Amino acid sequence: MKPQRILTPLYITFTFLLFLSCQKKASNTIVPLNTKAEVAKLISVADRFYKNKKTDSAFFYYNKAKFICNPVTDTQNYVDIINDMATIQQNHGDFIGSESTVIEALPYLKSLKKPEHAWNTYVTLSNNYLNTYDYKNAILYNQKALTLKTASWQNLAAKKNIAVILMEEGKYAESLKIFLALLSKPEIKNDDEFYAKVLDNIGFCYFKINDLKNALSYFNQSIEIRQNKKRPFDLGKSYLHFAEFYKKSNPALAKKYMHLSYQQFSIINDVDERLASLKLIIENSSDKELKKHSLIYVSLVDSIFEVRQKAKNQFAKIKYDSKKDRDENLKLKTHKAENELQLERQKNRNIISYIIIAFSLGLILVLYFYLTSRGNKEKIEATYNSETRIAKKLHDELANDIYHTMAFAENKNLSIPENREQLLTNLDAIYSRTRDISKENTTIITDENYVLVLTEMITGFTTPNTNLVINELDVIIWNTIEKNTKVTIYRVLQELLVNMKKHSNATLVEINFKTLDKNVIINYTDNGSGININEIAFRNGLHNVENRILSIKGVIDIDSALGKGFKVFIKFPL
Template sequence: MKFPVYIFVLFVILSCVDKPESIPSISVNKEYEEAYAYLDAGKPDSAFLRFSQVKDHYQSINDSLHVANCLINMAVIQRDAGDYFGAQETALQANDYLNEHKLDHYPYLNSNFNTLGTISRDLKYYDDALSFFEKTLKYSQDSANLSIIENNIALVYKSLKQFGKADKIFQNILSRPYLKSIEYARTLSNRANARSDHDSSYVAAPDLLNALSIRVQEKDIWGQNASYAHLADYYKEKRSDSSLFYARKQYATALKLKSPDAQVNALRRLIQTGNRDSLQTYFTSYSRLTDSLESARAAAKNQFALIRYEVEKNKADNLRLENDNVEKSARLTRQRWMTGGLFVLIIGGIVGGRFWYRKRKERLELEAQNKIKASKLATSRKVHDVVANGIYRVMSEIEYNEQLDRDSLLDKLDIMYNKSRDISYEAEESIEAPSAYPDVLGELLKSFAKENRLVLIAGNDAALWENVSDQAKSELKEVLLEMMVNMAKHSQATSVVIRFGREDEHLHIHYQDDGVGMHADAPKGKGRQNTVSRIRGLRGEIIFASEVGDGMKIDIHIPIR
């Protein structure tokens, strides 16, 4: 097989097209690690910037899980900086990249819904907080995490003054046999604090001190801060000196934690419980710290917004440069592809033209053969209907008529001769005048009546055939002739009834005899096939109903127009 030369030329043209330059991929592992390093080093703004940059890269490669992780970390940074609404927006955006049907997404869904719950609780949107914490439970995969979430839910119920629900959750957590000591201390202290808020007579000191002891032993500084706060609140109305003692302990712990929020909370308690001499000092520190905290939070919000703006701006600039390079490359590629495409169209036109010419030639030859077959079939059918049926009529008349009319037989044979000659020349069969057609048809049908066979005709009058086309009259005449010939040859009938009628622009013909009938599944001969074909050609319907020994019934319906 020879290799077509035009295929070779096309290969050469397309191989000359420059491949688009691949954009070098950047490794994000280093930037990812830097983001966490900044977070551990207490540089939230730098960490936020790195997470934002890494997130854009993961978006470009459709890595939804890492995009979500970056957004979750960014939301936590915003929440810790006091940008609650910004954190909420970022966390909700992270949910769009997580799939609740994938198990490897569960830890991220758990963390993100917990963040959303904490934000809502800080904003005092307690119903929303409960909803988010409940969703967090759905994706919790270990008991320690479960205890933290349930503690958060119980604290929300405490804020809603639904102490019964809160106490039930705390009790359920404490009943677990393998609860870690830190979680046990957290839950024990929270339960005692909630019970004390609900019932001022409740003695919460033993549980609060037990929880504090565990936290000191476990070196849980944040837990100690919470315990000191609970003890200061508990002794506020009972023993002011003890309340002041624990408030001072909380403030000292908050200074160790370097947490402005914790320091503000401790100073608020010191102002409420401190003596008059130290009150001014505490209030001055409180005012200075709250002002500084509000300024820092406002600056953080602006900083986060600025970082996002700069990242998006750089992203847009890079995208514009990439689009310019892609457009230049695409322009050059289009020019070469247009040249190649034009060549392909020319070759395709030549090949397609040859294929179309060959197919057209085959189609014309097939149509010519089909026309010849159709012509032969039509001629064969005319020979059967005109010549064979006509001869059978003459034979039947000779057989049953003892007094032969020589002139009549010669006339009928002459008619048959002319018809057979017309078939050979494909001449159109002449149609009787409208007024004569019922008489000719009636004479044709009555010619099959014999001494032992009665033929009854009803409804065959001139009005019946008004507006019936010449073609329909001719075809129906041949159909009825075929039916009568078959009756005379096979049925042994002694009575034949043919009833004509018309209704709703339809012509109806009912045929019935009392002959031997036939099986419903009897094979169809050529005559019956021709009969069905003629009726269908008139857009009509023919129905045969017969059983052996029960005669034959035939109904014909054709539209007049």
């Protein structure tokens, strides 16, 4: 039976099982539902809460919408939801949480058709980095916003943001350069709020580079616009800058502006800016006034920390609970789908099991008959080869000698002592050859007596004309060597000695044993007639010796030349 015939059913079965596996995977895939309508409804509810400044409820519904929104098929809504959630967290001072939220939108920005949504993401992320003092990334994401094809005011706003960041870094000259360039833009001049901010920031930059004349001029232009518009935050910023401007030259006036700034920020309850104003007041106060404002400052810091910490925890809990609910719903849906498919899959499993069992039994039977047949064939071949070899030895080595001895006995007068002596000598030679053939085919002892058996076999080739020398045979720990290896070494040395006795006419044979690096090394040397190792006949004669050594993962090297003896190097692992 050829191996291909055995492997073919394996290939067929493997292909069949792979096909069923693919079918199973396909059946377990859950097709996403179209949730756009439900998402839009949740966003509408969240927007209403956001407009009414109920940001906790707005965040809850935005988050709920996010978890059912498919970011691949409904990318715009998904990014908008993320931006709104991040903005709420940012407004509550949770800049780390806001950053964690907004980066979820980054992988989907390239799929947006309207770049202004990506602009919102980049600017929100930039503001988070600015508030956590990572100015490098704050500038980077404003630069990303500048690469988008958005409205001109968004482009100008991004540039203004970069200038503000440079100002926060203390790079007032670079910041001033950008603000002055923005001042000439008609879009800014036509927007009083934007224009006043640029003027105020220009004045602050001039103040920081000690150009007080220009600083005061731009501060005055800015506050004139802001006083007309009466926006508390903008007025508070102007008053704060005036306070810093006059802090050294006119402390009393500076203090007046500090209090005005604090009042404006208190109107809109902007805690961070109130703290900035209070800090200036404290730095320029003493005695009771210092104590009073210090207590206010500490109380304000404690309250804002508590409020913001609660907000952070609340937002984190909303996200966690929503994720938990979503995971549980997904598990329920998956469980339901699995239950619906359970019967069908059970049928498929039963069919597959029957096929595998039948195939396995068939394969076992085929392999059993194949291996049994091959083993019997090998035994028959081995027996045949052994019988053929023995028959050849009997014919080549004994038949002719027996024939000549019989002829000698018939033709010679055996009453003559010399003839009787010659007959006995011939018979002894025939007996010796018969004993050698018997030894070659007897079972080899491989137990603790192996060394004695091997020594006896080797010394058995000693004759009056041939001396054998064995060195360090007993140094090898033969008990640690496998039985098959010992049998192989016995047969190889026997084969070498038989060839020596037949062909080499050697008078001295030396066999050395030693161990080196967990290997056994055997060096065989005789001073016989040698042989041309390139002769094909010679190679065929020692073919069995080489194969035996290779079968025990050994190495053999033969070196010989006509008239220069015969050498064999053998190495095999312990």
